[in-house]
Amino acid sequence: MPEITRDEVAHLATLARIDLDDAELDHLAPQLSxxxxxxxxxxGVAGADVPPTSHPLPLTNVFREDVVxxxxxxxxxxxxxxxxxxxxxxxxxxxxxxx
Amino acid sequence: MSNxxxxxxxxxxxxxxxxxxxxxxxxxQAHLDRIAAVDGAVHAFLHVDAEGALAQAAASDxxxxxxxxxxxLDGVPIAVKDVLATEGLPTTCGSKxxxxxxxxxxxxxxxxxxxxxxxxxxxTNMDEFAMGSSTEHSAYGPTHNPWDxxxxxxxxxxxxxxxxxxxxxxLALGTDTGGSIRxxxxxTGTVGVKPxxxxxxxxxxxxxxxxxxQVGPVTRTVLDSALLHELIGGHDPRDSTSADLPLPDLVxxxxxxxxxxxxxLKVGVIRELAGDxxxxxxxxxxxxxxxxxxxxxxxxxxxxCPTFVHALATYYLILPxxxxxxxxKFDAMRYGLRVLPEGVESPSAEDVMRATRDAGFGDEVKRxxxxxxxxxxxxxxxxxxxxAQKVRTLITRDFEAAFQQAxxxxxxxxxxxxxxxxEKLDDPISMYLNDxxxxxxxxxxxxxxxVPSGLADEDGLxxxxxxxxxxxxxxxxxxxxxxxxxxxxxxxxxxxxDPDKLDLPPVELVETTGGHA
Numbered sequence: 001m002p003e004i005t006r007d008e009v010a011h012l013a014t015l016a017r018i019d020l021d022d023a024e025l026d027h028l029a030p031q032l033s034x035x036x037x038x039x040x041x042x043x044g045v046a047g048a049d050v051p052p053t054s055h056p057l058p059l060t061n062v063f064r065e066d067v068v069x070x071x072x073x074x075x076x077x078x079x080x081x082x083x084x085x086x087x088x089x090x091x092x093x094x095x096x097x098x099x
Numbered sequence: 100m101s102n103x104x105x106x107x108x109x110x111x112x113x114x115x116x117x118x119x120x121x122x123x124x125x126x127x128q129a130h131l132d133r134i135a136a137v138d139g140a141v142h143a144f145l146h147v148d149a150e151g152a153l154a155q156a157a158a159s160d161x162x163x164x165x166x167x168x169x170x171x172l173d174g175v176p177i178a179v180k181d182v183l184a185t186e187g188l189p190t191t192c193g194s195k196x197x198x199x200x201x202x203x204x205x206x207x208x209x210x211x212x213x214x215x216x217x218x219x220x221x222x223t224n225m226d227e228f229a230m231g232s233s234t235e236h237s238a239y240g241p242t243h244n245p246w247d248x249x250x251x252x253x254x255x256x257x258x259x260x261x262x263x264x265x266x267x268x269x270l271a272l273g274t275d276t277g278g279s280i281r282x283x284x285x286x287t288g289t290v291g292v293k294p295x296x297x298x299x300x301x302x303x304x305x306x307x308x309x310x311x312x313q314v315g316p317v318t319r320t321v322l323d324s325a326l327l328h329e330l331i332g333g334h335d336p337r338d339s340t341s342a343d344l345p346l347p348d349l350v351x352x353x354x355x356x357x358x359x360x361x362x363x364l365k366v367g368v369i370r371e372l373a374g375d376x377x378x379x380x381x382x383x384x385x386x387x388x389x390x391x392x393x394x395x396x397x398x399x400x401x402x403x404c405p406t407f408v409h410a411l412a413t414y415y416l417i418l419p420x421x422x423x424x425x426x427x428k429f430d431a432m433r434y435g436l437r438v439l440p441e442g443v444e445s446p447s448a449e450d451v452m453r454a455t456r457d458a459g460f461g462d463e464v465k466r467x468x469x470x471x472x473x474x475x476x477x478x479x480x481x482x483x484x485x486x487a488q489k490v491r492t493l494i495t496r497d498f499e500a501a502f503q504q505a506x507x508x509x510x511x512x513x514x515x516x517x518x519x520x521x522e523k524l525d526d527p528i529s530m531y532l533n534d535x536x537x538x539x540x541x542x543x544x545x546x547x548x549x550v551p552s553g554l555a556d557e558d559g560l561x562x563x564x565x566x567x568x569x570x571x572x573x574x575x576x577x578x579x580x581x582x583x584x585x586x587x588x589x590x591x592x593x594x595x596x597d598p599d600k601l602d603l604p605p606v607e608l609v610e611t612t613g614g615h616a
Contacts, residue, residue, distance in 0.1 A: 009469060016423060016472045017430070017449065018465060019440070019457035028466060031527055035470060038528055039412040043482060045490050052488030053495060055310045055340075056296045056544025056570070062339040076203035080434030091432050092448045 004032045102129035106598055106606060109175050109269040109323040116163060116174045123156035123163070123174030127218045130176050134220065134267045137603045142242050143252075143262035145181050146189050147221035152176060155218035162216060172326060173216035178268040180259050181222040182229055183314070184303040185209050188219070192305050193227040193237040193255075196429050196436045196459030206303025207338065208272060208314050208331045215330055220268055223258030227461045228426065229279055229307045231255050232533040235524050236463040243520070244287060245601045246560055250517040253283030253533075259317040260287040266598045266606060270327055271317040276307045277414055278513075278537025280315050281549035285512035285563025288551045288595040290580070292316050292324045293537075295570045296544030297342035299328075300335030308421035309340070311414075311541040319594055321550060321580040325353040328573070347574035356581030362396035366579070367505030371407040372536045378515040380555025381562040385511040388552045388564045391586045392579065402504050404497035409490050410539045415531060416474050416487035417542070423471030426464065431455035466527060495543040502569045507579050510536045512549040512563035540567055548576040550583050551595040561595060 006029040013020040020028065074087045083090040104112065104121055115121040131149050138144050159174035168174070179185060182192050184202035186209075191197045205213065212219065226236035234242040234257030242257040244250040245265040252261040259271035260283030273280035275293035284291030292315045299314045306312055316327035329349050335341045368389060373382060393399050430452050431437040440446050440454035460468070474483040501508055513533055523530045540547040549563040564583060568575035588594060599605040 004473065008473075012469045012472045012476075013465075014453075015476075016468050017427075017452045017456055018460065018468065019453040020465070021457075024457075024465070028462070028469065031466060032470060032473075035415065035466070035527055036473070039415050039483070039487075042409050042412045042416070042486055042490050045406070045409050046486060046493055050489040050492050052485060053491040054488060056495070056542075057340060057342065059340065064336055072203055079203050080200050082431060082435070082437035089433050092446055092451045094448045096447055096449075 004029065004036055102132055103606060105129050105133055105266050105269070107269070108320045109172065109318060110320070110326060112175050112269055113171050117168070123159040123218060124153060126174065127152050127156035127176045127220070130220055130268055133606070137265055138267060140243060140248055140603060141245055141261050141265050141267070142240060143223055143258045143265060143267055144178070144221045145191060145193070145224050145239055145258070148188055148219060151188070152218040152220050155216070159216045159218065168216065170215035170330065172330060174218070175269060176218045176220045177212060178220050178223050178259060178262045178271040179209060179212070180256050180271070180273050181225055182274055182305050183209055183272060184305070185219065185222065188222060190222065190305070191239070192229070193225040193239060194459065194461070194464070195238045196455070198436065200435055204303065207300035207335045209303065211331050217270070223256070223262055223271060225258055226255035227464050228305070228422070229255035229274060229276055230422070230463045230467055232278070232282055232530055233520070233523065234258060235520060236461055238461055241520055244517045245603055246288065247517065248602045250519055250560070251286065253286040253513070253517065255279040256283050256317065260284055260289050260291065263287075263289050263317055263319055264596050265601060265603060269319070270323060272314060272331070273317040274304060274312055274314050275541065276311045277418065277541050278534040280317060281537045281547055281563070281565060282513045282533055284317065284549040286517040286561060288561030290318050290321055290324050290548065290550055292328060292548045292576060293540060293546060294328060294332060295342070295546040295573055297340050298346065298546070298571070298573060299332045300338045300341050302335055302337040306425045308418045309425070310421060311418065313541070319596055321356070321548070321577055321584045322350070322353045324548070325349040325577045342571070344571065347572065349574055349577050352574035353577040353581045356578035357585045359395050359582050359585060361392060361579070361582055364397045364507070364579070365505045366392055366397045366399050367402035367501055367508045368399060369407065369501070369508055369510045370401055370403045371405065372510035376514055376532070377511065378555060378557065380557045381511050381513070381515060384553040384555065384562045385564055388583050388587070389509060391583060395582055395586070400504055402501040402508065404501055404539070406490060406493040406497045407539050410494055410542060411531060411535055413487045413490045413494065413542060414534070414538045415470070416483050417491065419467040419471030420474045420484050421471070423468045423475065426468055429456065429459065435459070463527070491542050494539055498539070498543045498545055506568075507575050508567040510565050511552070512536060512565040516555045516558055516560035516562055536565055545570050546573045546576055548580045550580045551587070552583070553587065553595065
């Protein structure tokens with residue numbers, strides 16, 4: 001029976017860039033185990049010969065003519081930015097102390 | 100002056116605008132008045148744009164008096180689910196992480212509404228990022244079912260369905276990833292359509308799961324859905340998954356269906372979408388509706404789709420996997436919320452991301468992101484996501500085999516009528532089961548409609564019938580849906596949603612404050 005431990009949930013939260021506090025981990029970990037248990041029922045349903053479907057339309061590449069169309073102005077593109085500086089997105093430092 | 104005009108269908112409103120018996124300003128104001136009177140109780144809207152809607156209405160009236168309307172629905176107001184980008188209007192997706200975000204562009208479907216002259220009343224409530232079946236996962240509080248304010252309106256598009264059911268809007272746009280248009284339609288006694296995958300542009304739709312999402316109409320009648328579907332549908336070069344094919348004649352199919360002759364049509368009842376756990380009153384209304392179709396000349400066959408029993412599990416692997424990738428864009432850098440972690444001096448970008456995503460996402464979003472991250476992890480990918488993609492193939496094959504035997508497939512839309520708010524909020528599995536019957540269509544990309552089938556005996560609440568058709572044959576939904584609707588309305592003496600029998604003040608009690616009709 002698949003189980004997802006509290007430590008695993010904490011690790012996954014780190015991968016997904018979400019700070020979960022202890023109360024949230026206590027709450028979510030058992031729920032995720034229950035969900036995982038119920039979705040695990042599909043193992044073995046499809047044999048190795050069944051091709052996967054990623055997408056309901058049998059599309060491959062879609063091309064269009066390379067023509068210039070109007071885009072957003074810098075002001076429009078920055079209109080939702082939490083912080084901006086000199087027509088650019090201002091972000092916190094991207095390097096850690098150890099990097 | 101009474102605002103009884105809001106009781107009409109959108110098609111009737113369009114006729115009244117065309118023959119000059121009303122104006123778009125009067126019509127729009129009547130709906131704004133209705134919203135002001137009842138939305139405190141329903142909470143279908145997250146944002147109402149009275150000023151913008153009235154300005155669009157005045158422009159529509161000017162076009163009508165010039166004899167140059169843009170479209171049959173020019174001047175008929177509409178509500179838009181808050182997951183679609185609207186230039187200049189807030190778009191939150193029901194999430195705190197997008198609180199206050201004003202998109203600098205319109206979704207293609209919104210641009211098409213504007214190009215046809217439909218005033219936009221506002222943005223409707225939804226489960227956060229469309230994850231849920233009750234609208235209770237909205238960060239801005241739940242929407243209440245107009246039939247019984249203590250009950251859920253379905254989800255994720257409960258706001259659009261409730262707005263239409265409460266006569267706050269004649270038309271609305273929804274999105275359907277696993278049933279988010281059809282299940283709210285069923286539990287609010289309204290009509291909802293999930294078009295064929297690729298049939299309606301998704302440019303400007305904040306994606307939940309790209310291989311499943313589809314935009315569609317939310318209305319009170321089948322004909323109104325057909326009119327709206329034809330308006331928003333068709334190829335869009337800005338959406339690479341948009342099908343470059345003409346739409347079938349949907350309005351014509353709805354009109355043909357209303358006349359009722361179904362001779363030669365084969366309808367298939369899906370064996371796997373019935374049985375234990377299905378509310379008896381929902382099944383009773385469904386069986387009666389199937390019998391009505393048989394009475395109009397349709398031949399009914401039972402079809403088996405054995406893999407459908409695995410659809411829910413398949414969906415809850417594929418959807419979280421896609422959603423966890425999609426929601427990675429909410430990184431606190433370019434738009435939306437930015438939260439600085441407490442007690443950290445000079446936090447890094449990653450610290451800020453983690454703090455922001457914790458503060459900005461609700462429980463259900465976190466559950467699904469973690470689940471999706473797990474399903475895509477090295478070591479688990481083949482067992483979960485890879486296996487789910489294969490089962491998806493089997494579900495598609497089940498549909499193909501079933502459509503060899505029948506022109507359309509039928510099931511109840513949802514297993515139960517609307518449950519009480521709070522009843523399933525912290526029980527994810529029980530919540531997920533609401534989408535049992537609607538999910539297979541999203542996995543295979545086929546279109547589906549939910550039409551009201553009546554009130555369940557146990558609780559007097561609405562139930563819905565789902566009609567499914569092969570990909571690109573959306574016209575069949577409208578033909579069969581219109582037949583069921585016409586026959587049932589003859590029994591009921593009008594639409595199932597009677598505005599004066601809702602858990603709300605009657606329409607006549609509200610006087611219009613403006614307009615001249």
